[in-house]
Amino acid sequence: MRISKYDRRQIGYVALCAALMVPFGLFAGYALRTNLFGDNVWLAFGVLLALGGVVWSINFLWWRSLDAVHQQGLMSSWYHAGFFGAFAFMLWMVANKMHKSDYGEGAMHMFFTQVAAGFLMYLWWKWRGSLLSGGKVE
Amino acid sequence: MKNRLRELRKAQGLNQADLADALGVSRQTIIGVEADKYDPSLPIAYQLAAHFDVPVEELFFNPWRGDQD
Numbered sequence: 391m392r393i394s395k396y397d398r399r400q401i402g403y404v405a406l407c408a409a410l411m412v413p414f415g416l417f418a419g420y421a422l423r424t425n426l427f428g429d430n431v432w433l434a435f436g437v438l439l440a441l442g443g444v445v446w447s448i449n450f451l452w453w454r455s456l457d458a459v460h461q462q463g464l465m466s467s468w469y470h471a472g473f474f475g476a477f478a479f480m481l482w483m484v485a486n487k488m489h490k491s492d493y494g495e496g497a498m499h500m501f502f503t504q505v506a507a508g509f510l511m512y513l514w515w516k517w518r519g520s521l522l523s524g525g526k527v528e
Numbered sequence: 529m530k531n532r533l534r535e536l537r538k539a540q541g542l543n544q545a546d547l548a549d550a551l552g553v554s555r556q557t558i559i560g561v562e563a564d565k566y567d568p569s570l571p572i573a574y575q576l577a578a579h580f581d582v583p584v585e586e587l588f589f590n591p592w593r594g595d596q597d
Contacts, residue, residue: 394545394548394549394554394555395549395552396548396553396554396555397554456554457554457557457572458568458569458571458572459553459554459556459557459560459566459568459569460553460554460557462566463556463560463566
């Protein structure tokens, strides 16, 4: 099977991301097991966020390497199917009375964090749009 | 958006993978645009038009103009 230049580039980014993600995961596991940061939650969060941010930055490079139609397909899939999947799972938890459990609360936190982050990004997009037009309707 | 992409591609003897490779886009993008499942971004539309050396409106039909297909 022929692999195009475009696909090779995607494979390269996925391989690079995996190559960074594995040592990051091992380090995070080691830090947790050995209580590396003690009780300093903010230090642990800061270090993991900084290291995770480096891995995450590969994601941006990968995203920029995608063509516009591919991006559109991914965004549409993630937004519509991703959110509906999470929503359906929340309903499943409620139906099973799992939403009050630790597991259920963790899942709810994850879902609402994602919604909040998406909403903030959307506000940024709206604000940036009005900034580009100088706040004027021409 | 209806277009002549398939016709122009075949006239050059290219398959979808060849064209995708030449433009540096995914094969799914070429398939989607040809099948009128996806509207390409302006840069891709212009990139395609430049590849076939035609104006964009000869490649993509403008549905808001009555004098075209």
